[in-house]
Amino acid sequence: MAIYAIYITAGFLGISFVSFPPGHLSVIWLPSGIAFLGILLLGPSATIPIFLGSLSIKLPYLYQADAAVLSLLTLTVAAIIETFQGWYAHLLWNKIFASRGISSGADVLTFFTRVAFTPCLVTVWAIVGLFILTGYITSDLSPWQLWLENTVVITMAHTLGIFLVVALYQSYWLIKQDPWTLKEFKIGLISIIALLVVCAVSFSLSDLPLYLILPIFLVLIIHTGYAGSSIALTLVSFWTIIATANGLGPFVAEDTYLSLIHIMVFVLCLGLTMQFSALTLDNLNANKRDMANTIQKRTEELEKKNRQLLELASTDHLTGLCNRRSFEKIANKELERAQRYQTPLSILALDLDFFKTVNDTHGHAFGDEVLQTFTKSCLECLRKTDLMARLGGEEFVVLLPETTEYLAANVGEKLREAIEQIEAVSPEGINVTITCSVGVTTGTMQDENIAALLHRADEALYDAKKLGRNRVSIYKRMGTDTGVILPQ
Numbered sequence: 001m002a003i004y005a006i007y008i009t010a011g012f013l014g015i016s017f018v019s020f021p022p023g024h025l026s027v028i029w030l031p032s033g034i035a036f037l038g039i040l041l042l043g044p045s046a047t048i049p050i051f052l053g054s055l056s057i058k059l060p061y062l063y064q065a066d067a068a069v070l071s072l073l074t075l076t077v078a079a080i081i082e083t084f085q086g087w088y089a090h091l092l093w094n095k096i097f098a099s100r101g102i103s104s105g106a107d108v109l110t111f112f113t114r115v116a117f118t119p120c121l122v123t124v125w126a127i128v129g130l131f132i133l134t135g136y137i138t139s140d141l142s143p144w145q146l147w148l149e150n151t152v153v154i155t156m157a158h159t160l161g162i163f164l165v166v167a168l169y170q171s172y173w174l175i176k177q178d179p180w181t182l183k184e185f186k187i188g189l190i191s192i193i194a195l196l197v198v199c200a201v202s203f204s205l206s207d208l209p210l211y212l213i214l215p216i217f218l219v220l221i222i223h224t225g226y227a228g229s230s231i232a233l234t235l236v237s238f239w240t241i242i243a244t245a246n247g248l249g250p251f252v253a254e255d256t257y258l259s260l261i262h263i264m265v266f267v268l269c270l271g272l273t274m275q276f277s278a279l280t281l282d283n284l285n286a287n288k289r290d291m292a293n294t295i296q297k298r299t300e301e302l303e304k305k306n307r308q309l310l311e312l313a314s315t316d317h318l319t320g321l322c323n324r325r326s327f328e329k330i331a332n333k334e335l336e337r338a339q340r341y342q343t344p345l346s347i348l349a350l351d352l353d354f355f356k357t358v359n360d361t362h363g364h365a366f367g368d369e370v371l372q373t374f375t376k377s378c379l380e381c382l383r384k385t386d387l388m389a390r391l392g393g394e395e396f397v398v399l400l401p402e403t404t405e406y407l408a409a410n411v412g413e414k415l416r417e418a419i420e421q422i423e424a425v426s427p428e429g430i431n432v433t434i435t436c437s438v439g440v441t442t443g444t445m446q447d448e449n450i451a452a453l454l455h456r457a458d459e460a461l462y463d464a465k466k467l468g469r470n471r472v473s474i475y476k477r478m479g480t481d482t483g484v485i486l487p488q
């Protein structure tokens with residue numbers, strides 16, 4: 001019902017406002033576009049209202065009471081041909097554009113020639129022939145000339161009808177999918193008003209300002225793309241047709257057919273050029289956006305990979321602790337800070353006792369498990385501000401900021417006791433106890449870097465091993481080595 005109402009409204013408006021005598025040749029036959037769109041959207045069920053609409057529009061003008069049967073027969077055949085035109089156009093659309101719509105500059109040309117023009121070309125000559133044969137279109141011209149002129153003009157009218165309706169429909173969807181921003185809306189509105197003013201001046205005072213529509217269209221294309229330029233095209237087309245039909249503007253010619261051809265060529269050239277440019281620009285902008293998104297995505301991926309690499313480069317893969325490289329970097333900073341602010345800083349060197357035996361007896365994989373359990377137990381005893389690292393093999397170190405030598409020794413003792421409690425079950429089901437030796441030292445103002453502390457902690461650790469293992473040993477200073485200036 002809605003299709004029927006829209007179809008006959010457009011048809012009667014076309015006939016009354018934008019038709020030229022004789023024979024009510026509409027310049028742009030919008031019903032052909034509505035028929036196409038109706039069938040495209042609603043399927044076969046739309047053919048009935050379109051057929052009835054086509055019949056209804058022509059009835060008041062072409063029905064002759066004295067030849068009622070012939071009139072009705074002619075109108076029915078014409079309505080069938082027009083309905084077929086919409087059906088055929090929808091078939092072509094489905095074949096070419098169903099999946100992508102009109103989405104590039106080249107598509108505009110393909111759509112115009114294949115979907116809008118071809119169905120009109122194969123149907124209009126028959127309608128015109130029928131009207132000439134039945135005497136509805138007459139003139140002084142020879143029948144062939146009359147047929148040719150009318151076929152050309154009406155084919156173009158129907159083609160432009162499909163072209164403009166589809167452009168408006170696509171614009172509607174584009175704006176619905178991606179609504180205009182306030183800026184786009186303002187620019188679109190101002191440009192369209194400017195176009196209408198230019199048209200008004202051109203059609204009433206002088207033809208010259210008509211050229212101004214080109215730069216205004218350019219602004220519209222840049223800011224509102226295909227959607228804005230299609231809306232403007234429709235408005236300019238109707239403005240042109242109404243003005244010309246009223247004898248105004250540059251398209252008025254002595255011969256009606258010439259006027260029609262002028263308008264059609266104008267609308268056609270303007271439409272194809274603007275839509276081609278708009279879609280090409282829209283695609284360029286879309287590609288630019290895609291490219292920016294891809295670059296951003298790739299950059300984020302790269303940053304993530306870099307972070308992972310950095311983590312891998314600074315972490316020991318078995319225990320998840322810092323490796324020597326990252327430990328030294330952090331510990332050197334801590335040492336500088338301790339020396340600068342005169343705060344205590346100590347380190348512990350830890351080494352599992354007889355770990356080689358564990359490996360040799362129960363296998364390397366179990367040895368790995370022991371190293372992980374050892375790490376976990378140590379971390380549970382330490383503060384978040386302490387830093388434990390694996391320097392290599394079964395050699396570990398703990399950095400204890402804000403911790404004096406005495407307190408560090410206590411921490412070492414706590415760790416030693418915790419490790420002693422570990423009961424690891426070997427693959428053979430044997431409970432394996434482990435112990436560790438700990439060397440303790442604290443920072444001095446003379447320490448140039450953390451390596452000096454590591455060296456002393458190692459010496460203390462060596463002492464612990466020498467004294468029987470499973471014990472904590474504090475580095476003993478002697479002679480020149482007594483410069484402990486950091487608070488104790």
Ligand SMILES: Nc1nc2c(ncn2[C@@H]2O[C@H](COP(=O)(O)OP(=O)(O)OP(=O)(O)O)[C@@H](O)[C@H]2O)c(=O)[nH]1
Binds near residue numbers: 357465
């Ligand atoms: N399972 C395992 N073993 C390791 C790893 N890194 C080093 N080791 C082993 O740790 C053992 C260290 O042995 P040694 O340096 O002789 O020391 P130890 O047997 O613990 O004896 P002391 O330190 O004198 O008590 C060697 O057998 C190494 O193969 C590792 O990542 N996983």
